[in-house]
Amino acid sequence: MVSLNSYLILGAILFSIGAIGVFTQRNALIIYMCIELMLNSVNLTIIAFSRFLNNMDGHVFVFMIMTVAAAEAAVGLAIIISLFRNKATVNVDDINLSKG
Amino acid sequence: MQLLIFYILAFGAVISALLMVTSKKPVSSAMSLIATMVFLAGLYVLLDAHLIAALQLIVYAGAIMVLFLFVIMLLNVDEKEGRMAGNTILLQFGAILAIGLVFIMMVSLVKSGGTLLVFGEGADQFGTTKAVGKLLFTEYLLPFEIASVLLLAAIVGAVILAKRRIDDPDQKERIIPGHKG
Numbered sequence: 558m559v560s561l562n563s564y565l566i567l568g569a570i571l572f573s574i575g576a577i578g579v580f581t582q583r584n585a586l587i588i589y590m591c592i593e594l595m596l597n598s599v600n601l602t603i604i605a606f607s608r609f610l611n612n613m614d615g616h617v618f619v620f621m622i623m624t625v626a627a628a629e630a631a632v633g634l635a636i637i638i639s640l641f642r643n644k645a646t647v648n649v650d651d652i653n654l655s656k657g
Numbered sequence: 658m659q660l661l662i663f664y665i666l667a668f669g670a671v672i673s674a675l676l677m678v679t680s681k682k683p684v685s686s687a688m689s690l691i692a693t694m695v696f697l698a699g700l701y702v703l704l705d706a707h708l709i710a711a712l713q714l715i716v717y718a719g720a721i722m723v724l725f726l727f728v729i730m731l732l733n734v735d736e737k738e739g740r741m742a743g744n745t746i747l748l749q750f751g752a753i754l755a756i757g758l759v760f761i762m763m764v765s766l767v768k769s770g771g772t773l774l775v776f777g778e779g780a781d782q783f784g785t786t787k788a789v790g791k792l793l794f795t796e797y798l799l800p801f802e803i804a805s806v807l808l809l810a811a812i813v814g815a816v817i818l819a820k821r822r823i824d825d826p827d828q829k830e831r832i833i834p835g836h837k838g
Binding site: 558559562563564565566567569570571572573574575576577578579580581582584586587589590591593594597600601604605607608611613614616617619620621623624625626627628629630631632634635636637638639641642647 | 660663667670671680683686700703706708709717720725731732734756758759762766784788792793797800804808810812
């Protein structure tokens with residue numbers, strides 16, 4: 558039998574890999590993908606807790622997180638497209654329009 | 658048997674996540690993320706979350722990642738754009754943060770090792786479409802309806818953000834050089 562802790566440790570590892578990606582990558586698209594990976598690791602944690610507590614409310618939460626992730630991806634990619642149209646780059650180091 | 662499947666899926670998920678983070682090309686990064694999501698869908702099946710596993714494949718690996726690939730290929734970003742952070746302080750900070758997070762998590766989990774929750778013997782209805790749908794349409798009806806409003810707002814926002822301004826001739830000239838009309 559797989560223990561709950563195995564799932565939680567896997568979720569933590571995936572979340573940390575996503576966090577490392579957000580810090581090290583400079584491409585806005587890859588940073589967005591890393592954020593999706595972090596959302597996915599949280600989903601895994603919720604599903605694991607839901608199974609081990611024998612309560613299905615966690616599935617509804619994951620459903621809602623997926624909805625928000627889809628909305629976030631649509632709006633975020635639209636922002637990246639309009640940024641690329643104005644600056645012709647997706648490198649976040651070169652995008653400093655709101656810097657004082 | 659279940660433990661073996663778990664280790665195979667977990668190992669695959671971690672390896673493909675690492676490939677995604679270290680890759681410099683956005684397309685190979687997106688492909689690795691799709692692989693991670695497929696492995697996670699397998700883990701959801703292992704946790705008896707059948708509806709969520711199907712949604713993971715259809716919505717995440719299908720719809721969202723196709724949108725990502727579509728944008729990557731639409732923008733046609735130069736390969737040298739995908740370089741790593743030049744700022745080493747930022748890199749070190751990120752590494753310390755991430756490793757510290759995993760370390761704290763592991764220590765606290767290993768310390769609580771004596772009080773492991775046992776795998777609950779669920780009813781055979783656990784995680785099926787029928788059971789989750791029943792929950793969604795009774796107890797969580799209001800959040801479900803609000804989610805539809807959120808999606809509508811996201812559609813409108815995406816269209817407004819990404820649409821080309823036709824009334825701005827200067828910008829139009831810059832997007833498609835030499836294109837008249």
